[in-house]
Structures are given as structure tokens and as C-alpha cells.
Ligand code: 6CS
């Protein structure tokens with residue numbers, strides 16, 4: 369299957385300068401925005417910064433219920449040897465569990481992925497029906513949770529999963545207090561407005577190492593320095609129950625967790641049904657289904673239970 373023209377070339381042998389993004393941040397459908405719960409002010413901030421942080425978005429009872437589910441999945445022997453459970457590079461601690469939006473993995477988190485409070489915001493930003501491209505829990509356990517190098521999620525989803533355009537948004541639900549010492553997610557405001565091609569071809573079966581320590585798809589330091597000089601670096605700190613929505617191309621990363629407190633977040637990646645993956649743009653084959661949905665693009669309907 370050949371790809372249409374690659375508008376966002378990356379994973380090249382030689383360095384290619386960054387380019388302005390070619391996609392809108394707030395999408396439209398036949399030139400019309402979709403209505404939804406985000407205010408004009410919130411839309412303007414998402415358009416400008418590439419993310420929105422809502423403190424106290426979920427109540428304490430919901431947070432307790434989700435955390436119980438995180439503990440259950442972390443201890444589930446049935447998942448122990450599944451390749452969708454990623455362990456920390458320097459310990460046996462669980463780093464991530466993927467595909468948690470699938471009912472067979474977690475009925476409760478599958479319902480959360482369809483929570484209208486998330487779904488309607490994602491549909492509003494993407495101006496279309498949506499489905500889950502990827503979901504995961506990043507546990508970042510105390511002392512043992514290592515960081516994530518600077519990257520654009522879209523750069524990986526484009527080169528390795530075949531996501532054509534920047535029409536996806538991540539919802540990160542903060543389930544343990546994210547503070548300055550336990551490796552909160554850091555973002556470069558405004559970085560979503562540029563596509564930073566990354567040097568270095570995609571290795572075969574890259575995902576077998578990239579989910580522990582990402583090498584391919586990490587932008588060069590000069591580009592990161594230039595973008596962070598424009599608007600600085602912000603840490604998405606907030607109490608358990610907060611929600612971070614970030615655009616698929618916003619540069620982000622995080623430090624290792626040096627504190628005893630875990631930094632556990634659930635992530636749902638909402639992709640537009642108008643943006644389903646084609647062939648990878650810079651990899652020899654698709655990544656496994658636990659990392660990127662490739663078959664069922666049925667639009668999500670709200671779970672009102
Ligand atoms: O490769 C991926 O799809 C994952 N890697 C990172 C560092 N963030 C996005 C996603 O979970």
C-alpha cells in the first residue's frame with residue numbers, strides 16, 4: 369500500500385530543518401467548527417499553547433475507582449507476559465500497560481474512554497467522530513520510574529503507525545498528584561505549531577526498545593532549544609483528578625521520578641475517523657495492534673452510565 373505524499377518527512381539520514389505545521393490545531397468540518405464544552409477562551413489557549421490543564425476535573429470517588437483499576441491491572445498475572453505490558457528499563461517495575469480502553473482489558477477504563485466529558489471535548493477539537501488510536505497507563509513508580517525523552521507523539525504515530533495528518537488529541541488523566549519531584553509531564557508551549565523532523569532511520573521492531581527508552585524520533589537539541597527559547601517549558605503539575613489535554617504534535621517529555629510518590633496517569637489518544645492510519649511513512653511495517661488501532665475505526669459513542 370503506497371502512501372500519498374508525505375507532508376511530514378522524518379527519520380531521515382540527514383538533518384532536515386523544522387517546518388510550520390500544515391494542519392489546523394482546532395479542526396473544522398466543511399469550514400465549520402463543532403460545538404462542545406470548551407469555551408472560546410479555552411479553544412484560543414489550546415490553539416496558542418497546544419495543551420489545556422484542568423485541575424480537579426474528576427472527583428475523589430472517581431479517582432479512587434480508577435486507581436483501584438490501575439492497581440488491579442498492575443498485579444494481573446494474566447497480563448504479566450503480554451507484550452502490551454512494558455517494564456522499566458532498569459527494574460522489573462511496570463512502566464506502562466497499553467490498550468486499557470479495550471473492555472477485555474478493563475471494562476471501567478473502556479467506559480472512561482467514552483466518558484462524554486472527554487469525548488465531547490475531543491470531538492469539538494477534531495471536528496469529527498473519533499476512535500481510540502492508542503491508550504495506556506504510565507505508572508512511573510516512585511524512585512524506579514524513568515523519564516521519557518523529548519518527542520512529538522505525532523512524529524512516531526506518523527512515521528511508525530501511518531497516521532497521515534495532525535488530527536488527534538491525547539487526554540491524560542492524572543491519578544496521583546503530579547508535583548515537581550515525581551517526574552511530571554513537561555511541555556513546550558507553542559511547539560505544536562512546528563514539525564521537527566528527526567534524524568535517524570527507524571530500526572526494525574523499534575517499539576521493543578522505544579517504549580522503554582526512545583532514541584529514534586527524538587528531535588535534535590538545537591531545535592528543542594530554539595522552540596523552548598520562544599515560550600519556555602511548562603510542567604503539567606496538578607492534583608490527582610486533573611485532566612491534561614495535549615495536541616498530538618506538542619513536544620513533551622519527563623524526568624525520572626526521584627521521589628517516593630508514583631506519578632500514574634491514564635492516556636487516551638482520540639484520533640479523527642478522517643485520519644485513519646495508512647502505511648507507515650518511515651518504517652518497514654506497522655507496529656502491533658496494542659500500540660495503534662488498525663481495524664476498528666467505529667466512532668465512539670458516549671457512555672452515559
Ligand atoms: O510510541 C508511542 O506511541 C508512545 N511513546 C511515547 C513516548 N509517547 C506516546 C506513546 O505512548
Ligand code: FE
Pocket residue numbers: 519520521620
Ligand atoms: Fe508521548
